[in-house]
Amino acid sequence: MIAIPTHPAAHYAGDIAAWVAAALAARWQYKRWPDEALALAKTVRPSYFLALAIGALIGAWLFGSANSLRGLISAPSHSIAGALAGGIVAVELWKAAHKVRVSTGGALVLPLCVGIIVGRLGCFFAGLPDFTYGVPASVPWAVDLGDGIARHPVQLYESAAMAGFLAVYLHARIANADWARHHAFHAMIIFYAAQRFLWEFFKPYPAVLGPLNLFHFLMLGLVAYGIFWWRRGDGRGRRHA
Numbered sequence: 001m002i003a004i005p006t007h008p009a010a011h012y013a014g015d016i017a018a019w020v021a022a023a024l025a026a027r028w029q030y031k032r033w034p035d036e037a038l039a040l041a042k043t044v045r046p047s048y049f050l051a052l053a054i055g056a057l058i059g060a061w062l063f064g065s066a067n068s069l070r071g072l073i074s075a076p077s078h079s080i081a082g083a084l085a086g087g088i089v090a091v092e093l094w095k096a097a098h099k100v101r102v103s104t105g106g107a108l109v110l111p112l113c114v115g116i117i118v119g120r121l122g123c124f125f126a127g128l129p130d131f132t133y134g135v136p137a138s139v140p141w142a143v144d145l146g147d148g149i150a151r152h153p154v155q156l157y158e159s160a161a162m163a164g165f166l167a168v169y170l171h172a173r174i175a176n177a178d179w180a181r182h183h184a185f186h187a188m189i190i191f192y193a194a195q196r197f198l199w200e201f202f203k204p205y206p207a208v209l210g211p212l213n214l215f216h217f218l219m220l221g222l223v224a225y226g227i228f229w230w231r232r233g234d235g236r237g238r239r240h241a
Helices: 009-032 034-043 046-068 080-097 106-126 154-174 178-182 184-202 214-235
Strands: 207-209
Touching (some): 034 106, 046 080, 046 214, 080 106, 080 184, 154 178, 154 184
16 A cells, blocks of 8 residues: 555645646647637637637536535535536537537647646545545555555546547647548547546446446546537538537
8 A cells, every 4th residue: 555645735736736737738729730729719719719728627616516416525526527617518509509510629638638747646646535535455566545544546547538538639639530530529538538437437426326436427528529429520521520
């Protein structure tokens, strides 16, 4: 068992670091592929980003609190998965209202992945108060977050999984692969939801149905969303995402 020094403030430090890292990733991406950023700027209006931010904020607190208020810690909380779902809903509503039918998510893949990778590290070092810790485990890499119990480092599982996806995506994007140019956001959503669905079995969250918790069902919805728009985009000449 590996003892990990933790502090609740690490969560907020991780949030700040995640935003900074995501901004730097977006800046690098703009320099590497400027046409994509320019195409997005020509397609959307400032209200697009406002809708995205509001949707992500609502989703983060809605799903995070719906889960935590039913669990061991009866207090409001926020969730990365909830923010992602809320942002998607808000953007789709905005696009429908403004009759935008082209893809807008591709330019967000790199900063989103980087933000999740870094943000999960903040959750990990925040320890038990963050309520994102894993269930007891006997694996050699189990961690002690301050209560003397060996646990799965689920936050690191998610961070490593998204780092793996990011490496594959960047390799494919540099190679100009078709999926990386036209369906990167769909691929990211499907992969994120699939790996998160798995890690949810290693968390002590309250079950909703059988062994499945709230986030299991949210992840199934995100997988369905990603597959639906990927297939629909191919069927319509990739006009939507």
